[in-house]
Amino acid sequence: xxxHRLAAGLGAAFVLTASVSTAALAQAPVCSAPVKVLAQPRDxxxxxxxxKDEFKKxxxxxxxxxxxxxxxRRAKSRADASTVGNYNVYYVDEANVALFAxxxxxxxxxxxxxxxxxxxxxxxxxxxxxxxxxxxxxxxxTGGGDLxxxxxxxxxxxxxxxxxxxxxxxxxxPKLTNADKGMYGIALRGARGSGANVWRWMPFFxxxxxxxxxxxxxxxxxxxxxxxxxxxxKLFKDSAPGTQTGSWDESTGAFLSxxxxxxxxxxxxxxxxxDPKTSQVVGEVGFLPPPxxxxxxxxxxxxxxxxxxxxxxxxxxxxxxxxxxxxxKENEKRRLDAHQFGELNRTSILSSKEFADIYGADxxxxxxxxxxxxxxNFWQDPRWxxxxxxxxxxxxxxxxxTRTDIKGGLNELEAYANELAKKK
Amino acid sequence: xRRRSFLxxxxxxxxxxxxxxxxxxxxLYAIVIALQNRELSTPGYSWVWFSNFxxxxxxxxxxxxxxxxxxxxxxxxxxxxxxxxxxxxxxxEVAGPRLRNFYCLLFIIPVLLPxxxxxxxxxxxxxxxxxxxxxxxxxxxxGLIFDPLSKASTxxxxxxxxxxxxxxxFFAVIVLKLLETLPPQPIEAARxxxxxxxxxxxxxxxxxxxxxxxxxxxxxMIESLRSFDLxxxxxRGGPGVATETLDMYAFSQGFIESGKVSxxxxxxxxxxxxxxITFTMLWKRVQA
Numbered sequence: 001x002x003x004h005r006l007a008a009g010l011g012a013a014f015v016l017t018a019s020v021s022t023a024a025l026a027q028a029p030v031c032s033a034p035v036k037v038l039a040q041p042r043d044x045x046x047x048x049x050x051x052k053d054e055f056k057k058x059x060x061x062x063x064x065x066x067x068x069x070x071x072x073r074r075a076k077s078r079a080d081a082s083t084v085g086n087y088n089v090y091y092v093d094e095a096n097v098a099l100f101a102x103x104x105x106x107x108x109x110x111x112x113x114x115x116x117x118x119x120x121x122x123x124x125x126x127x128x129x130x131x132x133x134x135x136x137x138x139x140x141x142t143g144g145g146d147l148x149x150x151x152x153x154x155x156x157x158x159x160x161x162x163x164x165x166x167x168x169x170x171x172x173x174p175k176l177t178n179a180d181k182g183m184y185g186i187a188l189r190g191a192r193g194s195g196a197n198v199w200r201w202m203p204f205f206x207x208x209x210x211x212x213x214x215x216x217x218x219x220x221x222x223x224x225x226x227x228x229x230x231x232x233x234k235l236f237k238d239s240a241p242g243t244q245t246g247s248w249d250e251s252t253g254a255f256l257s258x259x260x261x262x263x264x265x266x267x268x269x270x271x272x273x274x275d276p277k278t279s280q281v282v283g284e285v286g287f288l289p290p291p292x293x294x295x296x297x298x299x300x301x302x303x304x305x306x307x308x309x310x311x312x313x314x315x316x317x318x319x320x321x322x323x324x325x326x327x328x329k330e331n332e333k334r335r336l337d338a339h340q341f342g343e344l345n346r347t348s349i350l351s352s353k354e355f356a357d358i359y360g361a362d363x364x365x366x367x368x369x370x371x372x373x374x375x376x377n378f379w380q381d382p383r384w385x386x387x388x389x390x391x392x393x394x395x396x397x398x399x400x401x402t403r404t405d406i407k408g409g410l411n412e413l414e415a416y417a418n419e420l421a422k423k424k
Numbered sequence: 425x426r427r428r429s430f431l432x433x434x435x436x437x438x439x440x441x442x443x444x445x446x447x448x449x450x451x452l453y454a455i456v457i458a459l460q461n462r463e464l465s466t467p468g469y470s471w472v473w474f475s476n477f478x479x480x481x482x483x484x485x486x487x488x489x490x491x492x493x494x495x496x497x498x499x500x501x502x503x504x505x506x507x508x509x510x511x512x513x514x515x516x517e518v519a520g521p522r523l524r525n526f527y528c529l530l531f532i533i534p535v536l537l538p539x540x541x542x543x544x545x546x547x548x549x550x551x552x553x554x555x556x557x558x559x560x561x562x563x564x565x566x567g568l569i570f571d572p573l574s575k576a577s578t579x580x581x582x583x584x585x586x587x588x589x590x591x592x593x594f595f596a597v598i599v600l601k602l603l604e605t606l607p608p609q610p611i612e613a614a615r616x617x618x619x620x621x622x623x624x625x626x627x628x629x630x631x632x633x634x635x636x637x638x639x640x641x642x643x644x645m646i647e648s649l650r651s652f653d654l655x656x657x658x659x660r661g662g663p664g665v666a667t668e669t670l671d672m673y674a675f676s677q678g679f680i681e682s683g684k685v686s687x688x689x690x691x692x693x694x695x696x697x698x699x700x701i702t703f704t705m706l707w708k709r710v711q712a
Contacts, residue, residue, distance in 0.1 A: 397664030
């Protein structure tokens, strides 16, 4: 064989080998091990588990989701992310994303979120909640603001128009309570927690002009906080039984079983209220934005990439692919088909004809209007869960009557906030 | 001359060494952490020595948790022993052998339920509108609402009743079996002396069972210290801090609210010291 022929042959062999290797690499699975996810129960995630094979085909590996209720999920994910890091993907929410991001427990999502999954399609409000310090940290699974959901039949029987202002709400709620017939004017959240009783109290605080901090100086020990708490406690006198130490489940459960006249709650309730599978009051429910000047509590929950379990870029890409697939348009369409209202986050789905056909124009209009008054009410800081949970305990004490001095409670919280401020 | 056998040493030393490592390493680690200022959200830390312990005695929630823990111990241990002895004696006096076997089977079932399941079942039973345990109150009062888990005055007792439901019934079976093992002669002699039934048990059978009953009480005291799961599911320490025991407050500080693991460890160390001292004193008193 002549030398140039040998060289040409070797060159061709090299090119062929390189092409085969590139092709093999192109088809190499993105994931080498099952993706471990720590989450709280969501209908959307349960539905996702039916499509495990689809993800396996896409990535080369399956996934496993461990579920814990909200408070336990927060405690466990915090403990896991700060120590062993067993999970590739964490379910995070608006209350703890700042802590997870600033502690380096999660990675910036958009660095590993494949472009073809169109992150920009998510509702802009939810994108805002998922953003901390200029970076996006999670892809939303649920989110939104607040809506006032009310019983048309009960209000009509009492001759009351749906309240448009907070003063009207405060005046109407006692009139709607008829405990002998098992009807209560409202349902609030009494259980401790920054995402529980404090979450429902915050719109009152903001409505009266309250603010958390002025720079690093606590500013919440104010007339606004006292008035907000007094109003909250006053309304609690007409709150359904079981809600004094209950949260979302108890208050929405009371409404959906027909015991509550008016409820101002997070938007997923509206979808549940019109679904015969979850509601006993279908056909009797009306929707409006929260009575003015109550702002809606803007929130968002979603999936984020853990840093400890995903030590290298390849593992992070795998987790990013899982999150992109789990929150994709295709999977969101499946949730819409399954009438999972609270699991819808993409503009393309929320503005679709199918959505309007299922949920009607009224709800669509109320959602659009409430978007205008939705705000971030909590203190966007890693120390927020600590401060919010501390206030949650004091507020639970006030709701259940184990303490009565509102100002004393706020003084105690302020002392604690000063300690927190020193930590920064 | 007898040859010394190394067999006991061969078996004992590795086992004791493993036990020592397993028990001492976490304990020493907890003590070390308690002297630092570690928090979950920050990798850095420094030595603060006894500052965490000093802070604890100024913390109203810690002082409340100590008081709640003491109440919890007293209520659950006393109620469990009263129910166990009362039901055990009642079964011994009233029921025939077949009925006793049936009751024994029935009374063992609650303790076989995992704590968390029992807690969920009873949490729903105490629901003010749907609960079976609150139904009699609604029936008698014409529909008035009673929510025992949201009232500070009743929450601890409501949760303690579940603990007693599990352990009191189980201990009743043990008391019955202990009574059945007693020799019949002293009881016969008391009957011949015209002693009443309660007198026979108060002055004859129960004093004869003093040692096993004290052992049962110690078992219950230790078990009551580990009621975290029951309280956590039923009340999460609420309403407010009315049922927040020391272990629950330590967990809350370490993992739910603040991530202050050193502060939580300081509580754990204090709990360990208090438990060791209390149990040693009680044990010595009983031995005397």
